[in-house]
Amino acid sequence: MGGISVSSPQIRRRNLTWLYFLLPSIVILLLFFIYPILLTFFYSFTNLALTGEAAKELKFVGLDNYTRMFQDPTVRISIWNTLVFLIGSAVIGQQVLGFLIALLMKHKNKTFRRVIGTVVLAGWVTPEIVCALCLYSFFGDEGTLNAIISFFGISPVTWLFTVPMLTVILANIWHGTAFSMLVFQAALDDVPSEIEEAAVVDGASRLQILFRITIPYIRETITTNAMLVTLQTLGVFGLIYAMTGGGPGTKTTTLPIFMYNQAFVNYQLGYGTAISLLLLLLGIVLSLFYIRSSKK
Amino acid sequence: MNTKQRKLIYRILPYVILSLIGICFLLPLLWVLVASVDPNAMQSLKMPKQLTAGNYIDVLTSRENQRAFAIGLLMSLGQAVIVVLLALLAAYPLSRYQLKFKKPFMLTILFMTSLPITAVMVPVYQLFLTLKLYDNVAGVVLFYVASSMPYGIWMIKNFMDSVPEDLEEAAWVDGASVFTGIRKIVAPLMVPGICTVAIFTFSGSWGNFFVPYILLQSPENFPASLKLYQFFGQYGMVDYGRLAAFSVLYAIPSIVLYILSQRFMSKGFSMQGGTKG
Numbered sequence: 030m031g032g033i034s035v036s037s038p039q040i041r042r043r044n045l046t047w048l049y050f051l052l053p054s055i056v057i058l059l060l061f062f063i064y065p066i067l068l069t070f071f072y073s074f075t076n077l078a079l080t081g082e083a084a085k086e087l088k089f090v091g092l093d094n095y096t097r098m099f100q101d102p103t104v105r106i107s108i109w110n111t112l113v114f115l116i117g118s119a120v121i122g123q124q125v126l127g128f129l130i131a132l133l134m135k136h137k138n139k140t141f142r143r144v145i146g147t148v149v150l151a152g153w154v155t156p157e158i159v160c161a162l163c164l165y166s167f168f169g170d171e172g173t174l175n176a177i178i179s180f181f182g183i184s185p186v187t188w189l190f191t192v193p194m195l196t197v198i199l200a201n202i203w204h205g206t207a208f209s210m211l212v213f214q215a216a217l218d219d220v221p222s223e224i225e226e227a228a229v230v231d232g233a234s235r236l237q238i239l240f241r242i243t244i245p246y247i248r249e250t251i252t253t254n255a256m257l258v259t260l261q262t263l264g265v266f267g268l269i270y271a272m273t274g275g276g277p278g279t280k281t282t283t284l285p286i287f288m289y290n291q292a293f294v295n296y297q298l299g300y301g302t303a304i305s306l307l308l309l310l311l312g313i314v315l316s317l318f319y320i321r322s323s324k325k
Numbered sequence: 326m327n328t329k330q331r332k333l334i335y336r337i338l339p340y341v342i343l344s345l346i347g348i349c350f351l352l353p354l355l356w357v358l359v360a361s362v363d364p365n366a367m368q369s370l371k372m373p374k375q376l377t378a379g380n381y382i383d384v385l386t387s388r389e390n391q392r393a394f395a396i397g398l399l400m401s402l403g404q405a406v407i408v409v410l411l412a413l414l415a416a417y418p419l420s421r422y423q424l425k426f427k428k429p430f431m432l433t434i435l436f437m438t439s440l441p442i443t444a445v446m447v448p449v450y451q452l453f454l455t456l457k458l459y460d461n462v463a464g465v466v467l468f469y470v471a472s473s474m475p476y477g478i479w480m481i482k483n484f485m486d487s488v489p490e491d492l493e494e495a496a497w498v499d500g501a502s503v504f505t506g507i508r509k510i511v512a513p514l515m516v517p518g519i520c521t522v523a524i525f526t527f528s529g530s531w532g533n534f535f536v537p538y539i540l541l542q543s544p545e546n547f548p549a550s551l552k553l554y555q556f557f558g559q560y561g562m563v564d565y566g567r568l569a570a571f572s573v574l575y576a577i578p579s580i581v582l583y584i585l586s587q588r589f590m591s592k593g594f595s596m597q598g599g600t601k602g
Contacts, residue, residue: 047418061471156532264441267534
């Protein structure tokens with residue numbers, strides 16, 4: 030011992046070393062993360078616009094954007110579409126399908142598991158624009174799906190036009206299921222096999238075991254996963270935008286698409302921000318639930 | 326006999342269901358792979374009459390595409406490096422010191438990791454106009470850094486917690502500064518964790534479409550994701566072969582990195598070997 034440079038951590042804790050270490054991150058987070066969130070609240074009460082009179086002079090318009098929002102029928106449609114998209118692709122699609130795959134894969138042939146697992150994972154690893162392209166061509170008028178059904182003598186369907194919401198939901202399921210599959214595989218591996226075996230001895234059926242033992246045992250994983258997947262899906266933009274552009278009409282216009290259209294197509298940034306605030310609040314509520322459920 | 330048949334069905338049924346699911350997942354993917362080597366690719370999956378590398382050569386030899394890939398790589402690499410460095414710094418006091426605000430800070434960080442970035446893009450756009458960062462590749466990198474900072478800090482802090490403190494103390498005794506301690510002792514023991522964070526941030530921005538779509542304007546600044554979208558819109562309906570080849574090339578880094586990350590994950594996070602003597 031002897032150098033002056035040797036100082037115990039206790040001494041260092043008293044000075045401000047920690048501040049220098051944290052400062053760069055805090056500055057970046059404040060400027061590009063927290064500040065924009067605060068701006069969202071601020072701008073949503075203004076007439077901020079990209080062109081026209083309002084572009085020159087920023088004015089407070091009070092709750093105008095909000096009253097407009099609640100009267101705008103497209104907002105109602107977008108909220109509805111967002112809910113359908115969330116429930117269809119995240120809660121039911123990815124969760125249930127991911128769980129089903131994980132459950133069925135248990136104790137199966139190793140090579141078989143690896144093949145199926147890789148195929149499902151491929152959709153997850155693929156960037157969203159590529160996913161959009163793959164599924165766009167799959168559901169296209171002259172796409173693979175129509176080729177398959179016409180092989181069976183069914184006349185082709187304009188999927189992207191007739192059932193656009195279904196196609197984007199399926200695309201998001203294709204893109205996201207692997208995450209839930211991985212989560213549930215890990216959770217199912219943790220269910221002690223003795224409990225299930227004991228139930229079999231007592232004469233319980235497969236379904237009874239599933240609903241009375243397995244699912245209650247991993248309930249917390251289900252909640253946390255549901256929250257994460259929903260939050261992920263809430264922000265989905267590129268996938269829908271590249272596949273249908275929110276159309277035809279407003280049939281696949283979810284809140285992110287509507288926000289984009291208002292802010293950057295109609296140049297109504299203030300109104301667009303009011304819509305993003307709606308999205309943000311939804312996200313905040315879900316995040317709080319997520320933290321609460323993962324703290325246990 | 327009846328129960329035997331039922332048992333057989335129960336044994337086979339999962340394989341049938343899983344195979345069907347597998348086929349549904351495979352078909353769209355198969356199309357992009359096959360179309361990329363088919364000189365006459367169509368919208369539907371079909372056996373190519375002949376194979377060609379022409380689509381790939383066309384995509385790769387285009388100056389514009391090379392530029393888009395280079396910009397994409399630059400942005401994602403830049404982001405990954407900055408996030409890892411800043412997160413290492415930020416995580417150190419959070420992991421080693423007793424700070425009063427540590428718990429609320431970490432909870433805020435966790436909260437931020439789960440917020441949808443989509444929701445703040447309109448104000449970020451406005452902010453970028455004010456800061457003169459609009460249509461600036463470095464600006465996009467900065468925003469990427471901020472958006473993945475919470476995740477980076479959260480993960481690196483947890484990895485750092487598992488590096489034993491005694492090793493560093495030994496280095497301090499030998500005259501090393503805190504900084505050297507991190508660089509020479511803590512960071513090398515966290516290589517799997519650092520790689521995991523780097524890979525996830527890299528893939529996140531490499532695959533991102535919305536952020537550059539909002540924050541960039543000139544086509545010469547477009548990263549690969551935007552170029553692909555532009556391609557899709559301009560010639561997509563005609564030129565499926567090249568579009569597919571571009572998609573495959575663009576997806577390769579994400580796939581390779583995912584496989585790499587699995588290797589780091591499977592090596593495990595246990596660092597018990599660190600302090601044995």
